[in-house]
Amino acid sequence: MLLFARFVAIRASLAVLTLVIVSFIVFSLMEMVPGDCAERYLAFKNTQGSMISIADIDVERVRLGLDKPFMVRWVTWITNAFQGDFGESCILRLNISRLLGEKFWISLGISLTALAFAYAIAIPVGIISATSKSAVLNNSLRLVSYMGLALPNFLLALMIMLFSTVVFGDSLTGLFSKEFRDAAWSYDRVIDFLSRAWLPVFILGWSATAFAIQTVRALMSDEIGKLYVTAAAARGVSGRRLLWRYPARHALGPIINSLGFDLNRIFNELPIIALILTLTEAGSLLIESLARSNDQQLAGAIIFLLTASIVALNFLTDILLAITDPRVRRSILG
């Protein structure tokens, strides 16, 4: 038990270390961007009619702490970030955690549901296709998963939009109906949300499913040819029992391990889908902050949060793997 706690502690510190490296990457990228927060904000004020001088920019810089050296600012940023405080948005002058708050959780929820959806389909289908000898089934499954790769999510979203505009006269976009957009959370709002959230979940899950089917299939067909499976079959274990008890358990280990990267891939698609479906969540806020308002503070915070959730998922799957896989468990517990 003590050893297990040690394992958890090591993994947790590794996760934190990864986050620190990531924050450094994100922070330096945000620094490389020409212009800083003070200039941007005052340039914005300039367009509103007030005259801004160089001296004003310098005063603003001191107020925001931008005159301090790079490392000092990074350390301040990262310590605040770990406490959930990302400072103020450059343009909107709002506290970022308040601005993001709910939106980030919605994004995370949609992405995780898409991930669950992908594996709920991929695991049974992948196992069936790996064990089945039917060429027709195999080839059609291959085709489906190839389509998942070749028809990128945003094209799929466009096609669905095209179809629903023509057929239903509603483009199915947005996350809430008009009357619930700014309402407080209530039972009706949840129902309304669910009735619209299935579409982004489906679209995000689409290529994730294709990937997952491929992985499950490849892992299963690797395992299925191994001697221990033949041995088990020779002992008279057969059918579903054979599959679930022997090769599937081996094949699922690497899959649990790679969940974090699947989430990564889904996050990659999130902003683009958000743009097409006009979702009001963190993804679209990211595009907004990048493409329109050049708000590096906000963009950095979103990217950091996305990465943090991937790191958290990686940490959880590591622990889960250690609990479920006796080999990993032994190697930890000695």
Added chain:
Amino acid sequence: MTDTTNVDATVDQKLKEAYFTASQGQLIWTRFKKQKAAMVGAWVLIFLILSGLFAPFLTPYDPTIAGRDKDYQNGAPEIPKFWDENGFSARPFIYTVSRVRSIETNFRWVTTVDRTARRYVVLFPKGDKYKLFGMRFQTHLFGVDSGKIHLFGTDSAGKDIFSRTFHAINTSLAVGTIGVFIAFVMALIIGGVSGYYGGWIDSILQMITDAVRTVPAIPLFMALAAFIPSEWSAEARFFFISIILGFIGWPTLARRVRTHLLTERNQEYVLAAQLCGASAPHIIRKHLLPSFTSYIIVDLVISFPYMVLSETALSFIGLGLKDPVNSLGVMLQNVTKADVLLNYQWYFIPVIFFIVLVLAFVFVGDGLRDAADPYGDAKR
């Protein structure tokens, strides 16, 4: 009787000899040829690559604003015909289309098709100037005797979608190639160093690679792409986006290189080379890399479509390539408008080509992966 068995035996012997003396490349090629899907993919791919390379010749018009047809904006595709109610023609023809906007039409553009005024398709007409392999040409594969032909219709500026599609294939292949190349070089250096030296260098490099892998690449590079100064030229943008794509792809490749090197570097032949006094770069280059070139090639082919798709996504949201350069993403920038969705569906024709392109790459990559796996035969 004994004769035939003897012949069989010698044939068998020859086959065996051919098998055992075959180079890695020959073995892979033999296994690759057996896979129908991969072979079809390979032919389609060759066809698309060639049509991308020769796009300026194969397509009738300049894909930029210079080649636009100002009398036929948002025009529907014109499919050449051989016959209609007015009789048969050995040469394919299209109709003459005229557009009027006047007080009678309520100031809207109204298109009228004149089915009697035929325009015939001609081969090798002289048209827009273009450059191919450094030489100047003017001859295109086909065109019509008067006016312009638009097989896939035109966009809102009157640019020919057919011409743009083929030029876009060219762009995507170029972006993908540069991206894959950059990813490849970075992966070789980082993965190679990390795998060959092992120990603490490996641990540190792996930690960095893993950290980079954790960050969702597209949002991160959207951030970079968003701050490209808008006064940059299209070419500068093009190279910058390719570099960004290279940075998206390297961590996965680097990991594969490292894993392979880690297992290979403990083999006897490496020890032998070290005892002979070979230097580390020499061993990596001459002994270790050749041992898995085939896997690297496979990985490169597999990662290619992702590069193409990432470029499309970046350009689609307006952070990638910009207008004078043609790519699928650029061509799709305006399709989310309800107007386009409802009225101008031919904007989506290029999508088909790109799905085929990506599918061809995936099929070839899969076929190569199976062919490069020396245990592939044993499994089946």
